[in-house]
Each structure stands twice: as C-alpha cells, then as structure tokens.
Amino acid sequence: MEARQIVKSFPGGAVALDHVSIAIERNEFFTLLGPSGCGKTTLLRLIAGFEQPTAGEIFLDGQRIEHLPPFRRPINTVFQSYALFPHMTVGQNIAFGLEMQGIPRAEIGRRVTEMLDLVKLGGFEGRKVDQMSGGQQQRVALARALANRPKVLLLDEPLSALDLKLRKEMQIELKRLQTETGITFVFVTHDQEEALTMSDRIAVMSAGRILQVGAPRAIYETPEHRFVADFIGESDFLPALVEAAGAGGVAYRLASGARVEGPVQEFNPGASVSLSTRPERLSLAAADMPGGLAGTIEALVYSGTDTTFHVTLDDGAGRLRVREQNMAGRPFAHARGDRVAVLVPAAAVRAFRDFKD
C-alpha cells in the first residue's frame, strides 16, 4: 500500500495532512504513531475511503484506489468502539458482512468457526455480544474484520478502551493474528510503548507530517528529530556547542564548559545543538570521577525494578535523569543531596541542530 504526497485540508482551513508519503509492505505490521491531532486517524480514514484526499494518490498492489468507495476496497477497519451490533449474536456479527457479499451459507458457517478459533473464542458463536467483556468484544470485532479476508486491516486505537493487563495480552494477540493471517496491518496509536512492542515499522507523525519511518529499534536508538527523541521513550536535552567533528566522532562543549563526546554526526564546528541522552544509558559515579559531569542529586524516584536519579549539573549545564537497576540486597549507593558524577558514554549521545526560527 502506498500513499503519495497526500494533502488533506478541511473546510475552515485545518490542514490535517501536509504532503504525506508512505509505502507499506505486504504482510507488514505498520504503525502510525503520534500525539493527539497529528493526523493519524485522518490518514487511516483516507486509506479506508471514508474521506477523500484534497491532493495526492493512494495505491494498493499498484492500482489507484482513492476514487473507490470503501466497500470496493479490499480493506477493513477495526475501531476503538468495536462498532458491533449489540443485539445480535457473535456468529451473526461475524457473518453479517459475508452475507452482504452473497457468500454461500455453508461457506459462511465454515468461516465463522474458523475466525472464532483464530481469535480464541471457539464455542461463543451463539452468545449475545452485549453479554461479553470488553476484551471479548474486541476479539469479535477483529474476527468480523478478518472474516472476508481483506488485504489490509486498519486498526484505529483498538486497544485503548481496555485496561492495562488486558491491553498487554491483546498486544501479543494482535501480533499473533497478523503473523498467522499474513494480512497487512496498519495500526494507529498514540502509545509509544505499544508501537515499539508490536510493529515491524513505525511512522512517527507530528502536525500533519511524517517525521521518521523505521523499525522500532532504529526509531528509539537513532531518532532523526528532536521531537522523535522526546516522544519515544524518555530523553533529556542539554544545550551545547560543537567543538570538533570528524571521522572519530563529535566533541561538544556544554554551557558549563564541560566536554562531552558523541558518535559521528554531521555538524560544523561552532554549531549550536541540543544533546540528548536517555536515562537508562547513563550511570552515576563518585563526584571526583574524571570524565563525568559533576552535579547534585535533586530527587530520586523508586519504581520497583529501578530508581531514577534527577541530577542538576554544575554551573548551569542543565539537568539529566539517570536510571539504575535495583539489585537484590544492594542498598542505594546515593541519596538526595549527594554530589555525584554522571557518566555519559559516547554511544549514549545524540545531538540535534537547534533551529532558531
């Protein structure tokens, strides 16, 4: 599935999509990730055919589809609200679309059983939908959407109505369904953890644009925009100047005069940048440790598996969070108010150009 240079503006002037292009592979679990209002749902609705693009083209298997009505596209959608018929049985809900297509009765019966087995609801065929839990209803909605074997399944925040535990279970379940059926899934979420754990690739969106497309690991480890570094996982930013840049890496100078080394990135000496680091990639050492950034622990947040130390660096260099795992039987080495050094390995540093516009 491919979208080329899609623009969508609404009456009144809101531009929901600003020249968006994506190419989604067959059998891929592809996620559109971004904050509320970035245009994810609009893009999904254009692919489904519920909206028309203002400009641009959409292709499926090389054929233009943007002029086709939704029911002529081999694409189904699962909504957050399930959109099931509450007074019908599970079986009737799944059979409904197949009947509309004129598929023979015996074949419909076979498919309903097959779909219920697929979503692990075998035996629930005669149950009324309104007598089922939220998680079960979501499985019925999935079974219904998969029953007519679409080429692409669109999923618009399908798990957001479920509680955390059920959501985690359904994340694994959805991934399994996608692998078993071989159908291309296009999944919309604003939950970055959900995107990282389920997707083959993620497109990160902001304000109607796609900022970066890549595998979860590439998005997390090598964000190409400050927004992406900030939105996915946790990042802290320090203002810095590029001192030297070469084949061996980049040397940065913080506001305090302290020096930090980072991996190779294309910068000119003198450039003003934001250095970003992730809490779990840093560590704490004794205050006089050479090469560390000296500072004071302002706060510490215990969360069971680990503890996050909020460190204010000396001489106005900024603030960093450092996360350390809590080892069994090992007491905290640091307390609030302690003087420490933050160790910043070069591989943990990524810098973004500061734009002054």
Ligand SMILES: Nc1ncnc2c1ncn2[C@@H]1O[C@H](COP(=O)(O)OP(=O)(O)OP(=O)(O)O)[C@@H](O)[C@H]1O
């Ligand atoms: N029918 C419409 N008329 C006017 N503006 C709209 C319409 N639908 C969406 N918009 C605007 O387009 C932008 C993108 O909306 P969209 O629903 O695609 O965002 P989203 O990323 O899916 O957000 P959310 O996660 O909150 O659903 C928003 O600014 C929204 O206000």
